[in-house]
Structures are given as structure tokens and as C-alpha cells.
Amino acid sequence: MASLTLLTIIILPLAYLVSLVIYRIYFTRISHIPGPKLASVTYLYHAWYDLWPHQGRFTFHLEELHKRYGPIIRIGPDEVHIKDVNYVNEIYPSDHRRKRNKSALFFWMVGTDEFGDHSAGATLDHETHRAKRNSMAPYFSARMVRDLEPRILGKVTLLRDKFLAFSNSNQLVELRNAMSGLTLDVISEYSFGSSFGALNSNDFGRPLNNMLLQGVKVHPFARIFRPLAIFIFRLPRWLMPASEILDNSIKYDTLISSMTQSAFTDAMASCENEKASEAAHRTIVHSMLAAESLGPEDKTFARLKADAMVLIGAGTETTARTLATALYHILATPRVYDKVLAEVRTIMPSADSPIPPVTKICQLKYLTAVLEESLRIAHGVAGRLSRIAPDEDLFYDGLKLPKGVTFSQSMYYIHSDPSVYPFPDEFHPERFLEGEEAVSKKWDVALAKEHLQPFGKGTRNCLGINLAWSELYLTVGALIGSVKMELVDTGKEDVMIVKEYFVGYLPEASKGIRVKVLGKS
Numbered sequence: 001m002a003s004l005t006l007l008t009i010i011i012l013p014l015a016y017l018v019s020l021v022i023y024r025i026y027f028t029r030i031s032h033i034p035g036p037k038l039a040s041v042t043y044l045y046h047a048w049y050d051l052w053p054h055q056g057r058f059t060f061h062l063e064e065l066h067k068r069y070g071p072i073i074r075i076g077p078d079e080v081h082i083k084d085v086n087y088v089n090e091i092y093p094s095d096h097r098r099k100r101n102k103s104a105l106f107f108w109m110v111g112t113d114e115f116g117d118h119s120a121g122a123t124l125d126h127e128t129h130r131a132k133r134n135s136m137a138p139y140f141s142a143r144m145v146r147d148l149e150p151r152i153l154g155k156v157t158l159l160r161d162k163f164l165a166f167s168n169s170n171q172l173v174e175l176r177n178a179m180s181g182l183t184l185d186v187i188s189e190y191s192f193g194s195s196f197g198a199l200n201s202n203d204f205g206r207p208l209n210n211m212l213l214q215g216v217k218v219h220p221f222a223r224i225f226r227p228l229a230i231f232i233f234r235l236p237r238w239l240m241p242a243s244e245i246l247d248n249s250i251k252y253d254t255l256i257s258s259m260t261q262s263a264f265t266d267a268m269a270s271c272e273n274e275k276a277s278e279a280a281h282r283t284i285v286h287s288m289l290a291a292e293s294l295g296p297e298d299k300t301f302a303r304l305k306a307d308a309m310v311l312i313g314a315g316t317e318t319t320a321r322t323l324a325t326a327l328y329h330i331l332a333t334p335r336v337y338d339k340v341l342a343e344v345r346t347i348m349p350s351a352d353s354p355i356p357p358v359t360k361i362c363q364l365k366y367l368t369a370v371l372e373e374s375l376r377i378a379h380g381v382a383g384r385l386s387r388i389a390p391d392e393d394l395f396y397d398g399l400k401l402p403k404g405v406t407f408s409q410s411m412y413y414i415h416s417d418p419s420v421y422p423f424p425d426e427f428h429p430e431r432f433l434e435g436e437e438a439v440s441k442k443w444d445v446a447l448a449k450e451h452l453q454p455f456g457k458g459t460r461n462c463l464g465i466n467l468a469w470s471e472l473y474l475t476v477g478a479l480i481g482s483v484k485m486e487l488v489d490t491g492k493e494d495v496m497i498v499k500e501y502f503v504g505y506l507p508e509a510s511k512g513i514r515v516k517v518l519g520k521s
């Protein structure tokens with residue numbers, strides 16, 4: 001009896017574990033791909049870098065692994081990472097016939113009914129995603145962004161006026177927080193016709209901004225312990241363990257619910273009283289309810305709320321940090337500041353001139369290069385963009401990636417590749433400008449432009465590209481054109497990402513990117 005118990009309690013589980021380890025190292029469909037043995041056995045390997053004792057560092061550890069094992073490495077029992085700027089189109093094709101699913105290994109929220117589960121962004125299957133995305137795409141098209149530009153401009157004007165109100169005061173403005181207030185208000189106003197009002201508060205909506213910033217910290221834990229995360233998120237709220245991250249996600253859920261609810265109620269009434277297509281420009285919810293690509297099961301409140309959660313989350317921190325990074329580098333480099341201001345003055349003659357429309361600002365070549373360089377160096381989305389090819393085998397350097405395997409690249413590595421962007425940690429807008437400097441420094445401008453892909457690539461790239469560009473042009477144009485500021489005790493280390501929680505993350509010990517407003521420029 002005792003030996004039977006010993007067998008069941010110790011020996012059988014041990015034998016199972018040993019066979020699993022041997023199987024995972026030597027006999028899976030990707031065992032031929034080099035990489036650390038421990039990573040091929042268990043995701044606990046990631047935990048060391050992403051959870052404890054380090055946090056959000058696995059993406060950066062990949063550099064070391066690639067140096068040791070080469071451009072293609074195995075980073076999980078069924079996951080591969082590639083670091084090669086020339087292999088991007090193969091992983092993220094734009095042709096819908098080459099299907100790319102997302103992977104639940106990274107999009108852990110699938111199955112939680114929370115965190116944007118059922119949204120387009122978190123839909124794994126290629127075709128299902130396509131229908132959901134098509135229902136939102138018209139609302140974020142270049143034309144719609146142009147039509148709704150007054151919504152963006154209203155918020156940018158408010159931001160500029162708030163900055164000017166700080167003139168000659170001793171109060172410093174922290175740019176990343178201020179830009180988060182702006183982008184949060186823009187994405188909510190643009191998508192729902194009413195904003196969170198972050199810019200109406202003196203602190204640019206700091207509690208809301210912090211809620212979003214803290215919320216993303218859930219990703220590493222949930223990726224590594226996915227079943228546990230799903231279990232926790234499916235618990236009734238009163239049974240959930242006490243945690244700041246959970247609290248923030250619940251607050252976020254409540255906030256988005258009420259915003260979606262009022263748009264939903266209004267949109268349902270519009271559907272009854274007027275032609276749905278006529279109301280479709282009013283909010284993203286109206287637009288989705290009018291979309292023919294969606295069936296009734298995808299037009300429920302819960303489903304639309306999931307998309308709203310992803311839109312607000314995706315549209316805020318990425319754009320805010322890119323803006324803060326752009327402003328830091330402009331202010332930190334007098335040569336760049338002088339050029340940007342001189343160029344802005346050609347369409348905005350004085351600090352009191354009206355903010356020009358995006359169609360005019362986007363013609364400024366130097367400013368465009370500054371924004372391209374900011375998008376590159378800010379690493380808005382730094383995490384690996386994981387995909388699965390459900391029905392084609394891929395090949396890299398003779399190595400087979402069988403269909404069904406999860407693979408990824410990280411735009412962080414593309415944008416830090418010195419063969420495309422020499423001295424990648426340095427800010428040089430000129431790498432994106434044909435001209436004397438590029439020739440004298442032997443910079444390949446065409447190559448730099450070809451590999452700049454901050455918004456991802458292929459059929460699942462960023463939905464908000466047009467909106468993001470409009471925000472970047474209007475905000476930097478308006479602030480440089482109207483406001484004179486100087487950096488206070490802020491250095492390059494305050495704008496360089498040190499962690500990855502899907503979005504890149506700045507050092508938490510830093511006091512931020514602080515400026516003193518001196519008056520009008």
C-alpha cells in the first residue's frame with residue numbers, strides 16, 4: 001500500500017515531468033531551432049526576466065540570446081523569435097490569402113471576457129479578425145480623420161493654452177503625463193464624441209494616466225501564468241485577490257463601460273430614428289453598428305465595449321510617449337529646435353497665429369523627419385508582435401517553422417539595428433532626409449524609411465495610424481509654434497525605455513521629462 005502511494009505521489013509525476021522535459025527539448029516540431037534549453041521546456045524561463053527578480057526585461061534579454069544562438073531562436077516550448085529586418089514581410093504579409101492568426105501565448109486575455117477579449121485586436125483567428133477590423137476601419141480612415149480633425153484640434157488647442165497658462169510660474173510640466181492627458185482626451189473625443197476631460201484638470205488627468213500605465217503591468221504575469229490569470233479574471237470581483245493591478249483594470253473597465261454605454265444607447269436610438277449610415281460618423285459605436293461586415297452577435301454592448309477598451313488603451317500611451325520623446329529631443333538639441341521652429345513659422349507666422357491644418361503641417365519636411373525619428377526611437381510598442389501561420393510552413397535560413405507555431409519579431413530590434421540606423425540610440429532626423437548630411441554621413445535614407453514600421457506591418461497593423469500622425473503633427477506644430485519652454489533636469493536616460501509591457505516603459509525612478517514654460521515662442 002505504502003509503495004503504491006509512493007508510486008502515485010512521487011514517482012509517476014516525476015516520470016511525467018522528466019518525459020515532458022525530454023519531449024520538449026528533443027522531440028517537438030521546433031526542437032531543431034537553437035535556443036536555451038530551459039526556455040524550450042518552460043515559460044518560467046521568461047519569469048526570471050519579466051517578473052522576478054527583474055521586471056519587463058525579457059525583450060531586452062533577447063539581444064543576448066540572439067548574439068549567442070543567431071538570428072532565429074527558440075524562446076518557448078512552441079515559440080520562436082527572429083531578429084532580421086529582411087524577414088518582416090514574410091512574418092507580417094499584407095496579402096489576406098497568407099493568413100496570420102494571433103497567438104494566445106501572447107494575447108493571453110482570450111478567454112477572460114475581460115481586457116478587451118473579443119475585440120478585433122485580441123481576436124486570434126485571421127478571418128474573424130478581418131470582419132471585426134473592417135467594421136472599424138472606415139472610422140479611422142485618412143478621410144474620416146480629416147473630417148473629424150476639429151475634435152483633435154480642440155484638444156490640442158486646450159493643451160497649448162494650458163501650457164501657456166504655466167508661463168513664468170515656478171510649476172514644472174511633466175511632458176509624458178501631459179501628453180497622456182492629451183492623447184486620452186483625443187482618442188475618447190474622436191471615438192465617442194465626448195472626452196474623459198483629463199485636460200480640464202490641473203494635473204492633466206494624472207490619476208487616469210497612471211491607471212493606464214499601471215494596468216499594462218499585468219501582461220508579463222498573465223502571459224507566463226495564463227491559466228491562472230484567466231481563472232482570476234473570471235472570479236466574481238469580491239473574490240479577486242487584492243492587487244493594485246486588478247484594481248486599476250476594474251476601474252478602467254468601469255470607465256469604458258459608461259462611455260460605451262451612452263454611445264450605445266444613442267446609437268440604438270439613431271438606428272431606429274434615422275438611417276444608420278447617416279449616424280455612422282458620430283461615434284465609433286454608431287459606425288460599428290452600421291457596419292455590414294458584422295453579424296448581430298458582434299453588435300452587442302459587451303463586444304463593442306471590448307473594442308472600446310483596446311482603442312483607448314492602444315491610442316493613449318503609444319502616441320503620448322512618442323510625443324513626449326519628440327518634444328524632449330527637439331528641446332534638448334538647439335540645432336533641431338531652430339530648424340523645426342523656422343519651418344513651422346513658414347505656415348504659422350507668430351505664436352498667436354491659428355494652428356494650421358494637418359494638410360499644411362504634413363508638408364513640412366524637417367518636422368516630418370523629426371517625427372519619423374521620434375517614432376523610431378520612442379519604441380511605442382516594444383513587445384514582440386506574435387503571429388501563427390495556420391496553413392503554411394515558413395522557412396528561415398533553411399530552418400522550417402511548421403504551420404501552427406508561434407513566431408514573432410519585435411519592432412524594438414528592427415528600429416535598433418545599426419545596419420539600418422547607425423548609432424541607433426542617437427536622435428538624428430537627418431537619417432530620414434535626402435540631403436547633404438545624409439550623403440556626408442553615408443546614411444541610406446531609402447533603407448531607413450523602408451524599415452521604419454512603428455505601427456507594425458501586414459493585415460494586423462495599427463488601426464490608428466492616420467489619427468496618430470494627425471496628433472503628432474498638430475501637437476508638435478502647435479507647441480513649438482506657440483510655446484517657449486526649456487527642459488529642467490532631464491536627460492536622455494529619462495526618455496529611454498528600460499522595460500517592455502507590450503508598450504515600452506520609461507524608468508520608474510525618473511522624475512520624468514520636465515519643462516519650464518517661459519512664455520510664447
Ligand code: HEM
Nearest residue numbers: 121314315318319322380381385454455456462463464468
Ligand atoms: C505612435 C502611436 C502608435 C503606435 C506606435 C502604435 C503601434 C501599434 C502596433 C505596432 C500595432 C500592432 C500590434 C500587433 O501587431 O499585435 C498596433 C495595433 C493597433 N493600434 Fe496602434 N499605435 C499607435 C497609435 C494608435 C492609435 C492613436 C490608435 C487609435 C485608434 C491605435 C489603435 C490600434 C488598434 C485598434 C490596434 C489593433 C489593430 C488590429 O489588431 O487590427 N493605435 N498599434
